[in-house]
Amino acid sequence: MTWAVEATGLRKTYPAKDGEVEAVRGVDLHVRTGEVFGFLGPNGAGKSTTVRMLTTLLTITGGTASVAGVDVAKDPDGVRRKIGVALQEAGLDPRQTGRELLTLQARLFGNSTAEAKDIAQVQLELVDLVEAGDHRVKGYSGGMKRRLDLASALVHEPEVLFLDEPTTGLDPASRLTIWDEVRRINGHGTTVFLTTQYLEEADQLCDRLAIIDGGRIVLEGTPADLKADLRRRKGLTADPTLDDVFLDATGRTRTKVAGEVAEVQA
Amino acid sequence: MKDTLVLTQRALREALRTPEAVIPTLFIPLFFLVVNVGQAGKIFPGSSTAFLHGQGYAGFQLPSSLLLGASFGSAAMFLVEDIEGGYFDRLRAAPISRIALVLSRLLAESVKALVLTSAMVAISLLFGVRIASGIGGFLLILLLNGSWAVVYAGFMQLIALRTRSGAATQSGGLVFFPLLFLTPSFVPRDMLTRPMEIAASCNPVTYIMEGLRTLVLGDVDWGSVGLAFAVVGGLGVVMLFLNVRMIRSYD
Ligand SMILES: Nc1ncnc2c1ncn2[C@@H]1O[C@H](COP(=O)(O)OP(=O)(O)OP(=O)(O)O)[C@@H](O)[C@H]1O
Numbered sequence A: 001m002t003w004a005v006e007a008t009g010l011r012k013t014y015p016a017k018d019g020e021v022e023a024v025r026g027v028d029l030h031v032r033t034g035e036v037f038g039f040l041g042p043n044g045a046g047k048s049t050t051v052r053m054l055t056t057l058l059t060i061t062g063g064t065a066s067v068a069g070v071d072v073a074k075d076p077d078g079v080r081r082k083i084g085v086a087l088q089e090a091g092l093d094p095r096q097t098g099r100e101l102l103t104l105q106a107r108l109f110g111n112s113t114a115e116a117k118d119i120a121q122v123q124l125e126l127v128d129l130v131e132a133g134d135h136r137v138k139g140y141s142g143g144m145k146r147r148l149d150l151a152s153a154l155v156h157e158p159e160v161l162f163l164d165e166p167t168t169g170l171d172p173a174s175r176l177t178i179w180d181e182v183r184r185i186n187g188h189g190t191t192v193f194l195t196t197q198y199l200e201e202a203d204q205l206c207d208r209l210a211i212i213d214g215g216r217i218v219l220e221g222t223p224a225d226l227k228a229d230l231r232r233r234k235g236l237t238a239d240p241t242l243d244d245v246f247l248d249a250t251g252r253t254r255t256k257v258a259g260e261v262a263e264v265q266a
Numbered sequence B: 001m002k003d004t005l006v007l008t009q010r011a012l013r014e015a016l017r018t019p020e021a022v023i024p025t026l027f028i029p030l031f032f033l034v035v036n037v038g039q040a041g042k043i044f045p046g047s048s049t050a051f052l053h054g055q056g057y058a059g060f061q062l063p064s065s066l067l068l069g070a071s072f073g074s075a076a077m078f079l080v081e082d083i084e085g086g087y088f089d090r091l092r093a094a095p096i097s098r099i100a101l102v103l104s105r106l107l108a109e110s111v112k113a114l115v116l117t118s119a120m121v122a123i124s125l126l127f128g129v130r131i132a133s134g135i136g137g138f139l140l141i142l143l144l145n146g147s148w149a150v151v152y153a154g155f156m157q158l159i160a161l162r163t164r165s166g167a168a169t170q171s172g173g174l175v176f177f178p179l180l181f182l183t184p185s186f187v188p189r190d191m192l193t194r195p196m197e198i199a200a201s202c203n204p205v206t207y208i209m210e211g212l213r214t215l216v217l218g219d220v221d222w223g224s225v226g227l228a229f230a231v232v233g234g235l236g237v238v239m240l241f242l243n244v245r246m247i248r249s250y251d
């Protein structure tokens, strides 16, 4: 089978003042077509770096990656045609209206002006921005910007959608809207590769997930399996939460975290 | 090519929506034109100054102001905003030629320069300047100044792509001081002091200014015009090459 995302030994080093920063150190990934795959990790773990490599925005230092069966390094334009990208920093132009932005985006993916206008209208309806569509993006709220950013990642009906922390900084209602949207998109067969800081989000949305820490994958599986596994290993009487799985996998136990906080307070 | 045009349109729309960035590029050069003519106009009366070919001093000063108007490099500042705001990544993730990403802003800059140059020439006609080379000469002036705008914006864009910082790009823009003032901007080159003449002769802008000037003042020296186009063409090719190389290796 072809994987929606496949990576072997993926590495990225950034040049730094004192030598190099190894942000990603040999990551292997196998994301199945049609699933929602969660990519979790603490701050600075290498999530965004991995996403940026997979989406052709960052050169790959070592290893190989392919998305929707296309090699990222050898045929970046081929990959770009098949993927949608909404990065951690929403990629919007404040001086355009939402409608103009979507129309432009659709034009860049090969549509005629008339087609692009239709696509923009459809997308505005889907993310509930029809009224705001003719206002400049500058005046949008955080939630509206996120929704518009998501819509502009979808104008060409991508096979694989990459979302880097799509709900960070959103209020609970806006977060739920994005979740619904992710489920809808995935329901149409689009594979979703999603990074998040929120364990509940991963629990709700993801079929499978991987936890990355210090540039390496430390755990991988379905949320249910990961919880059951921890329960068995620790001999717990009740199922642990995904929080517990995350803390355990990244070597940060609750007591340790609590201890650190106590130290800070002292 | 279609992508380049779509992105050029967007860049022009952006310019129309930021009049506060565009209007100074008309008024600052006009201000310099008026001030410089006011300061030196009496020293060089049109009737008795050979290098004016019978025109007033404003005709001699117009090319400096046209070049100044084409040397704001606002394209680069908008590019930095795209980079800092993340929109540049969205564009980079689209299956479009990397060349379109850099070329579109340069094309938009040339369109802006054409409008600006036309406006400035029109205004200077009201002050008695004549374009002695006629309509054909006017078109050459547009082409020359528009091309210079592309060269300058191309240079600024290189700084923007390398530093990705608004402050650094703005500082890079300071090269326009030596470029525009180490030139024969007040008198012809052969009337400059020796060190100034050497500096001016090393400055490519000098040749563009002299080309523009001969088209304005009359008795067109086609050698100067040809040299001006050769200089701006050569620089244009270099800037385009460097921009394409920079965007290809952008990480
Ligand atoms: N452009 C860069 N230059 C140098 N180092 C970088 C660069 N970008 C990221 N890094 C470093 O690489 C490591 C991984 O960063 P990355 O942004 O991929 O983490 P992340 O998992 O997305 O974190 P977060 O949850 O905070 O978004 C960090 O140590 C970071 O400091």
Ligand SMILES: [Mg+2]
Binding pocket: A047, A048, A049, A088, A164
């Ligand atoms: Mg990140």
